[in-house]
Amino acid sequence: MIEIKNLEKYFTIKAKFSDRKIVHAVRRASLTIPDGGAVSLIGESGCGKTTIGRMLCGMETPSEGTIIINGQDISKLRRGARARLLQKIQLIHQDPYQALNPTHTIQQMMSATLKKMARQKKKGAEWISQRTNELLKLVGLDPSTILFKYPHMLSGGQKQRVIIARALTVEPEMLVADEVVSMIDVSLRLGILKLLRSLREKFNISILFITHDIASARYLGSNTELYVVYKGMIIEKGLTEQVIRQPHHPYTQALLSAMPILKGIEKPGKDRFVLTSQFRQSEEEQVGCLFADRCPFSQPICSEKRPELISQGNSTDAYACFFPEIRDVAAVSVDH
Ligand SMILES: Nc1ncnc2c1ncn2[C@@H]1O[C@H](COP(=O)(O)OP(=O)(O)O)[C@@H](O)[C@H]1O
Ligand SMILES: [Mg+2]
Structure with missing residues (x-):
């Protein structure tokens, strides 16, 4: 509260x-x-x-x-x-176009933020990849079509979903x-x-x-x-x-x-x-x-x-x- x-x-x-x-x-x-x-x-x-x-x-x-x-x-x-x-407490901004690093694919971005969690939980690469898929699905995205894309290839709505998925990485x-x-x-x-x-x-x-x-x-x-x-x-x-x-x-x-x-x-x-x-x-x-x-x-x-x-x-x-x-x-x- x-x-x-x-x-x-x-x-x-x-x-x-x-x-x-x-x-x-x-x-x-x-x-x-x-x-x-x-x-x-x-x-x-x-x-x-x-x-x-x-x-x-x-x-x-x-x-x-x-x-x-x-x-x-x-x-x-x-x-x-x-x-x-x-x-x-995670902040999600109004501008999904600026919040994502244009040089990273969605997979790279998600695993970069999940690494810290993985260390805390003593988990490895497999957990990171599973969790990435799980979170992307949770926000309504299809991991197989989105993982290797760069932010500019996504619509505004998809980007905002990716940003929400990233915010969820820290539970x-x-x-x-x-x-x-x-x-x-x-x-x-x-x-x-x-x-x-x-x-x-x-x-x-x-x-x-x-x-x-x-x-x-x-x-x-x-x-x-x-x-x-x-x-x-x-x-x-x-x-x-x-x-x-x-x-x-x-x-x-x-x-x-x-x-x-x-x-x-x-x-x-x-x-x-x-x-x-x-x-x-x-x-x-x-x-x-x-x-x-x-x-x-x-x-x-x-x-x-x-x-x-x-x-x-x-x-x-x-x-x-x-x-x-x-x-x-x-x-x-x-x-x-
Ligand atoms: N970092 C800042 N420095 C100076 N003034 C600011 C700063 N952030 C916000 N303000 C001023 O504070 C007021 C409230 O801004 P803000 O919280 O962004 O409003 P809103 O989100 O409702 O549009 C505005 O007058 C804005 O110009
Ligand atoms: Mg405002």
Whole structure:
């Protein structure tokens, strides 16, 4: 189980013709991912999703906050112990084209990563080759046709499957899947999403699924949670289906109404709730709600005070909004 508590991340950027600029990329984010569970992070580009994923994988150090994996605070571990723990969390990037070494065949690549495991398990070359075949089959590839190919000979979908197979070589407990289908042909996306779901179901691998597309978060299986991120802050969370059916925060409502009609979900009304103004990283620290400048329902209090993420009753749902009405989002149209 993974618990992230009050995670903060600031980046200092040295701009060319001005002073240093500080970007507040993640704001007091807390999230829990149970064993075998799936959590999706959703939000526009630049809202801090990748940074959260990278901190979880130990690739970025939090400015503040704690990450607890299987009961251990990773910042308090020694290097070796920390590396062993973090190896159980594998990151899969959005760009399958850059993640593979173009000079290695799939077989060479798989055996290079399996060698370390083989040493640990005191196994030899035969085990490596068996395991390679097993993992490639598991991700839906035919070893005999793919083993001796180079990455450029594969489709985007096949490459992403190879990358997933490579991540599985270390027998991970969790995958951080960062926009894994965004660069893949639309026709091949569903297959990859179904593969992630089956890894969860078969091996109890938990998944942190990062996406800007709510629809893809629905394919991860049952009991998944959705966290909506805006300017680094989690502004709404809950069970994925629940949030999609009854979004409370106007930003979540905007995200939902921007997408095509979802199967099984009624969307009455003609107009859509569209956010036309661009998302801007605030130059100066905003006092009130981070979404107030784009929100069609904002009231004076929204620019004066920041609403906190507050849990609702006994449910897992929470949202950070002073006016969290359930609106017929499809009937609202906004033009800034
Ligand atoms: N290494 C970095 N150095 C400086 N700024 C960064 C760095 N990584 C991310 N950022 C900034 O942090 C914010 C969040 O980025 P990111 O986590 O990549 O968002 P997302 O994945 O949601 O698109 C952005 O404003 C981005 O420019
Ligand atoms: Mg990203």
